[in-house]
Amino acid sequence: VPEAVAGAMATGPLPEAAGRTGEQATALRAQLLYEDHIEVQLHCWRERLWVRISAQIYNEMSDIDALGNAVTRRLAGR
Numbered sequence: 001v002p003e004a005v006a007g008a009m010a011t012g013p014l015p016e017a018a019g020r021t022g023e024q025a026t027a028l029r030a031q032l033l034y035e036d037h038i039e040v041q042l043h044c045w046r047e048r049l050w051v052r053i054s055a056q057i058y059n060e061m062s063d064i065d066a067l068g069n070a071v072t073r074r075l076a077g078r
Contacts, residue, residue, distance in 0.1 A: 011052045017075045020047040028074065036070040038063075 029042040041052040
């Protein structure tokens with residue numbers, strides 16, 4: 001996208017294996033927060049879980065990588 005319309009936040013779908021309900025979104029968000037120390041917005045929309053990431057000055061690319069690794073690790077066990 002052109003830089004003029006780029007924002008600091010992005011929302012994207014998680015793999016279907018992540019879940020399909022609001023309860024599953026809440027559970028995954030709690031696991032990420034309390035076990036992995038990652039705070040991220042998760043929500044369910046149209047029977048799919050979505051994650052909203054923020055690229056603010058206090059976040060680094062390694063934080064986004066840690067989120068991806070934590071979600072991948074959790075989904076591998078399902």
